[in-house]
Amino acid sequence: MKNILEIRDLIVGIDSIPPTWILREANLSIGEGQIVGLVGESGAGKTMVSRVILGFTPEGSRVFGGEIHFCGSKISDLNRDSRPFLLGKEVTYIPQNPMTALNPVQRINDQMTDVLIRYLQLKPRDATKRAVSLLSEVQIHDPEKVLKLYPHQLSGGMRQRVLIAIAFACNPSLVIADEPTTALDVTVQKEILGLIKRMQSSHGTSMLFISHDLGVVSKICDVVNVMYGGQVLETQEADALFSAPSHVYTKALLSATPRYDRPGDLLEPVSDRLVTEMGKTILSWDKRAEACFYK
Amino acid sequence: MPTTSVFKISSFSIFVIVLLGFAALFAPIIAPYDPMAQDLKNSFLPPFWLGGTSEHLLGTDSLGRDLLSRIIFGARAAVYVSVIGSFFAALIGVILGLLSGYFGGALDALISRLVDAWMSFPSVLLCIVLAAVIGPGLETVIVAIIIIDWTRFCRVVRSETIVQKSSDYVSAAIIGGLSPLKILIKEVFPNIAPLLVTLLTLEMGIAIVVEAILSFVGLSSSHIPTWGGLIQEGRLYVNQAWWLMGAPVFCIVVVVLAFNLIGDSVRKRIDPVLRA
Amino acid sequence: MFGRYLMLRLLLAIPTIFCVAVIVFVLMRIVPGDPISMMIPPGASPDDIENLREIYGLNKPVLDQFLIWLNGIAEGDLGRSISLKLGVGQLILNRLPATLELVILSMGMAIFLAVTASVAAIRYKDTLVERVLDTFTGVAQAIPDFLWSLLLLLFFGVILPLFPITGRLDPSLSFDPITNFYFFEAIFTFRLDVVWDLLAHLALPSFALAFPLAASLSRVLRGSLSEAMSQDYITLAQVKGYSRLEVITKFALRNALIPTITLSGVQFAFLIGGTVLVEYIFSYPGLGNLAISAVVQRDLPLIQGLILTFAVMFVITNLLIDLSYALINPRLRGR
Numbered sequence: 001m002k003n004i005l006e007i008r009d010l011i012v013g014i015d016s017i018p019p020t021w022i023l024r025e026a027n028l029s030i031g032e033g034q035i036v037g038l039v040g041e042s043g044a045g046k047t048m049v050s051r052v053i054l055g056f057t058p059e060g061s062r063v064f065g066g067e068i069h070f071c072g073s074k075i076s077d078l079n080r081d082s083r084p085f086l087l088g089k090e091v092t093y094i095p096q097n098p099m100t101a102l103n104p105v106q107r108i109n110d111q112m113t114d115v116l117i118r119y120l121q122l123k124p125r126d127a128t129k130r131a132v133s134l135l136s137e138v139q140i141h142d143p144e145k146v147l148k149l150y151p152h153q154l155s156g157g158m159r160q161r162v163l164i165a166i167a168f169a170c171n172p173s174l175v176i177a178d179e180p181t182t183a184l185d186v187t188v189q190k191e192i193l194g195l196i197k198r199m200q201s202s203h204g205t206s207m208l209f210i211s212h213d214l215g216v217v218s219k220i221c222d223v224v225n226v227m228y229g230g231q232v233l234e235t236q237e238a239d240a241l242f243s244a245p246s247h248v249y250t251k252a253l254l255s256a257t258p259r260y261d262r263p264g265d266l267l268e269p270v271s272d273r274l275v276t277e278m279g280k281t282i283l284s285w286d287k288r289a290e291a292c293f294y295k
Numbered sequence: 296m297p298t299t300s301v302f303k304i305s306s307f308s309i310f311v312i313v314l315l316g317f318a319a320l321f322a323p324i325i326a327p328y329d330p331m332a333q334d335l336k337n338s339f340l341p342p343f344w345l346g347g348t349s350e351h352l353l354g355t356d357s358l359g360r361d362l363l364s365r366i367i368f369g370a371r372a373a374v375y376v377s378v379i380g381s382f383f384a385a386l387i388g389v390i391l392g393l394l395s396g397y398f399g400g401a402l403d404a405l406i407s408r409l410v411d412a413w414m415s416f417p418s419v420l421l422c423i424v425l426a427a428v429i430g431p432g433l434e435t436v437i438v439a440i441i442i443i444d445w446t447r448f449c450r451v452v453r454s455e456t457i458v459q460k461s462s463d464y465v466s467a468a469i470i471g472g473l474s475p476l477k478i479l480i481k482e483v484f485p486n487i488a489p490l491l492v493t494l495l496t497l498e499m500g501i502a503i504v505v506e507a508i509l510s511f512v513g514l515s516s517s518h519i520p521t522w523g524g525l526i527q528e529g530r531l532y533v534n535q536a537w538w539l540m541g542a543p544v545f546c547i548v549v550v551v552l553a554f555n556l557i558g559d560s561v562r563k564r565i566d567p568v569l570r571a
Numbered sequence: 572m573f574g575r576y577l578m579l580r581l582l583l584a585i586p587t588i589f590c591v592a593v594i595v596f597v598l599m600r601i602v603p604g605d606p607i608s609m610m611i612p613p614g615a616s617p618d619d620i621e622n623l624r625e626i627y628g629l630n631k632p633v634l635d636q637f638l639i640w641l642n643g644i645a646e647g648d649l650g651r652s653i654s655l656k657l658g659v660g661q662l663i664l665n666r667l668p669a670t671l672e673l674v675i676l677s678m679g680m681a682i683f684l685a686v687t688a689s690v691a692a693i694r695y696k697d698t699l700v701e702r703v704l705d706t707f708t709g710v711a712q713a714i715p716d717f718l719w720s721l722l723l724l725l726f727f728g729v730i731l732p733l734f735p736i737t738g739r740l741d742p743s744l745s746f747d748p749i750t751n752f753y754f755f756e757a758i759f760t761f762r763l764d765v766v767w768d769l770l771a772h773l774a775l776p777s778f779a780l781a782f783p784l785a786a787s788l789s790r791v792l793r794g795s796l797s798e799a800m801s802q803d804y805i806t807l808a809q810v811k812g813y814s815r816l817e818v819i820t821k822f823a824l825r826n827a828l829i830p831t832i833t834l835s836g837v838q839f840a841f842l843i844g845g846t847v848l849v850e851y852i853f854s855y856p857g858l859g860n861l862a863i864s865a866v867v868q869r870d871l872p873l874i875q876g877l878i879l880t881f882a883v884m885f886v887i888t889n890l891l892i893d894l895s896y897a898l899i900n901p902r903l904r905g906r
Contacts, residue, residue, distance in 0.1 A: 054810060092811075100803035101806070103822055118812070119812075166811075418844070420881060511848075533728075544718065
């Protein structure tokens with residue numbers, strides 16, 4: 001299978017003395033038509049991976065080592081303009097918080113059609129028609145009416161549906177979903193997850209699905225990557241990961257997650273010893289890196 | 296880099312303000328001529344760098360009066376009016392602000408409404424009408440400044456008093472049995488005094504502009520030279536002798552900028568209070 | 572719905588204007604000195620003076636005078652000017668268009684300058700451009716419109732004579748307008764020479780009025796713009812592939828205008844007060860110029876009428892600001 005995106009031994013840090021490391025030789029690949037999960041606790045560098053791909057990195061950050069390949073072409077820096085794809089057309093994004101991600105002073109129609117007009121060169125009227133069909137695709141009733149509304153007139157679930165429709169509007173080759181259900185109600189979460197999965201398979205899109213929630217990831221992803229301290233510790237097919245985790249950290253994470261299918265199991269917090277141990281590994285990595293890049 | 300520019304700015308401001316004060320205090324001594332002395336043979340002399348003589352450094356006006364002397368005496372009028380005007384505006388504003396902030400209730404509601412209404416009308420218009428009502432004169436200008444600008448003080452002092460009132464030392468004073476008047480004078484006022492200094496600095500710049508405007512429109516005294524009056528006369532001859540208007544305009548602009556720069560740098564330090 | 576809100580605002584404006592009317596009237600009656608005394612020809616007999624009082628209604632009790640004046644206003648009659656010996660209403664109507672043209676142009680210019688400066692400052696954040704704009708804004712705000720008028724007149728009217736410094740229209744241009752809205756009429760009758768000359772006359776006064784307003788607007792606007800730039804919808808816009816400038820102008824600007832209008836709406840109304848001096852300095856034949864001469868001449872009926880006019884303009888401006896706020900903020904529009 002061809003890979004849409006490949007990240008090899010990527011080292012990214014903020015260029016201070018000594019540098020602040022954000023990604024420590026991270027590896028990740030996204031195959032065509034796959035949903036690839038990226039899990040880890042906050043601060044693990046999940047969001048940074050998505051930002052590196054999109055070209056939105058914090059001020060002063062740069063690539064110290066490693067490679068990023070998108071459809072075979074190499075991306076060597078973090079500059080957004082040097083991306084070999086059209087942002088908003090070929091690579092799109094589903095944000096975390098639907099409540100604040102839509103422009104409050106624009107009608108839904110304008111926010112949906114702008115990419116269609118911009119990238120597919122549609123006439124405004126045709127763009128609106130396409131927006132209507134997109135909205136019915138994400139199961140919004142009465143799409144003509146919704147297009148005339150402003151974001152504040154929609155519920156959180158509706159807004160996330162609109163954002164998903166925007167993300168899939170130009171048939172992208174890669175969609176990055178950054179915790180797309182975290183800000184939603186549990187009842188809505190399930191519907192939205194199902195919707196994302198359906199949209200992905202019907203559009204044949206590849207997807208990077210970022211979450212801290214192992215339960216959510218297990219439902220939707222084909223392949224799961226576990227991240228900690230800017231490194232990808234383990235990459236496995238979803239089923240394999242949950243049945244036979246190989247890394248101690250993954251094991252610890254799994255036994256800290258409630259499982260409905262095994263109601264008798266005791267929950268075990270990630271032990272202090274493990275945390276200290278992993279901290280040490282990171283520290284030694286940092287020392288090696290400093291010796292390498294900071295002479 | 297930022298520190299040097301701040302230093303330059305404040306030393307510029309201080310230089311200008313000291314110069315202004317000096318000119319105002321010692322006008323009769325440092326002015327080379329009597330500002331009212333006419334010399335019709337030597338009218339419209341240009342400043343020395345435009346071909347004039349060193350006897351009249353800034354040249355002379357239509358009646359041959361020495362422009363430099365008139366500007367120095369104009370500074371005297373400007374400072375006199377704005378110092379007195381600002382002082383009384385501050386006095387009224389502080390008293391009403393203290394009472395309003397400390398006692399609250401109906402008194403506060405009344406004073407706050409008054410201030411809001413006052414501030415919602417363009418002050419230039421207000422002061423021209425007021426000056427017209429009272430009739431021209433230096434005192435008119437002073438009264439206009441007081442009537443327009445007491446609100447600035449009142450607003451800030453009121454909100455600051457409310458803050459001070461809830462502080463522990465005021466509670467202690469109340470428990471100690473001090474009368475409200477004593478608390479206001481001995482406890483609250485000293486704590487808002489530094490703020491007041493800033494407000495007065497800002498106010499001086501405003502008062503000097505108000506003075507210029509009223510004298511420009513002809514509502515100040517016509518018997519002594521004022522900067523606004525000089526501008527008014529200069530406007531008449533601007534096509535033949537632009538410096539007659541240019542010199543006083545330059546003076547006002549420099550003074551206003553000086554007060555503003557000082558006020559700005561101080562304002563940054565006490566910003567949260569002033570914004571409230 | 573919105574119409575009802577507008578009606579309510581209009582109704583609320585009436586007591587405000589009435590209060591202004593009362594205050595102005597009372598102020599004018601406590602004037603020391605007799606307004607009649609200025610217009611008596613030398614050698615007039617006491618009978619003549621009494622006659623004049625009669626004509627202007629100044630011999631009646633103050634309350635009666637007030638009621639007569641109010642009644643007149645209700646019938647569209649503002650009384651007669653003492654110094655110009657013409658109907659106050661007619662005088663004001665003749666001059667109003669000139670002032671309105673100046674006010675509209677200055678406000679437009681101020682908005683244009685403020686938006687351009689703020690967008691540029693945010694687009695070129697942390698560069699020399701931002702620092703230069705900072706300095707300009709500081710100076711423009713520190714100097715009031717009165718001083719700007721004088722500075723512009725000196726530098727661009729006299730020392731560098733680029734613009735005319737007096738009047739509204741060069742009298743040598745033959746232009747016989749039907750209305751007093753010279754500018755609009757010239758545009759509609761395709762008199763481009765007249766349009767050009769009117770603009771040349773308007774340039775200095777409107778810049779003088781626009782500078783301080785633009786500066787204080789852009790301070791607020793820049794604050795709300797940089798606040799808006801940190802919002803989630805901006806990230807989404809960037810991810811949609813818009814450039815930084817597009818993101819600012821198409822997404823952040825409209826959102827930032829909402830708090831800007833709330834915070835600095837009053838400033839617009841204050842520009843109207845500023846026209847008084849600016850018109851006087853440039854001998855521009857508008858209401859402000861008329862107001863100064865009325866004040867200097869102590870022309871009571873004219874002053875009263877003018878203040879009332881300014882108050883009405885003031886209220887209308889505030890109303891328009893509220894309206895634009897509602898138009899720009901969709902949350903208010905549906906109601």
